[in-house]
Amino acid sequence: xxxxxxxxxxxxxxxxxxxxxxxxxxxxxxxxxxxxxxxxxxxxxxxxxxxxxxxxxxxxxxxxxxxxxxxxxxxxxxxxxxxxxxxxxxxxxxxxxxxxxxxxxxxxxxxxxxxxxxxxxxxxxxxxxxxxxxxxxxxxxxxxxxxxxxxxxxxxxxxxxxxxxxxxx
Numbered sequence: 001x002x003x004x005x006x007x008x009x010x011x012x013x014x015x016x017x018x019x020x021x022x023x024x025x026x027x028x029x030x031x032x033x034x035x036x037x038x039x040x041x042x043x044x045x046x047x048x049x050x051x052x053x054x055x056x057x058x059x060x061x062x063x064x065x066x067x068x069x070x071x072x073x074x075x076x077x078x079x080x081x082x083x084x085x086x087x088x089x090x091x092x093x094x095x096x097x098x099x100x101x102x103x104x105x106x107x108x109x110x111x112x113x114x115x116x117x118x119x120x121x122x123x124x125x126x127x128x129x130x131x132x133x134x135x136x137x138x139x140x141x142x143x144x145x146x147x148x149x150x151x152x153x154x155x156x157x158x159x160x161x162x163x164x165x166x167x168x169x
Contacts, residue, residue: 021136024153029142031122031156032115034165041114048110052103059099063092125162129155 032038070085077085130138138155160167 022134022153023137023139024130024133024135024155025139025141026126026154026159027142027156028119028122028126028140031160031163031165032118034160034168035118035121035163036165037118041111041118044114045107045111049107052106056096056099056103059092059096063089063096066092121163122159125159126155128162129158133158 066085066089070089074082126138129135133155135155141154
């Protein structure tokens, strides 16, 4: 029984040694920055940022007007009116704080939404190169902080060529 297990282990090990892996690297973020479509993405992001800033400024203006009106008329308010106005001011103040905290998340979500189709294009070209050149694994150097990779296994330029992208100076 031990001999059979030993023979099976040797056969399995021998078979796995014949299986070759070809590992390559890609810098998807570099490719993304070189894509002509990124100009439009950056313009859309600027526009979206401007919209967010305008919304914030509008809310701040409403807040300041409410505070000024409250301070000007506080002597004439009943206790119930004071409480109502103070609650309204506090609510608006909290909205401003929340908006400021959410703004960066909203910007990141918008950026992801705009770049997702571009990453899909990169993925398509990468899969074609993988198939053509027989790679079994590709590591994204921009995402995992790879310590070292031999440049001869970097498919970034091949993918860019496949996509018709030339490197910008």
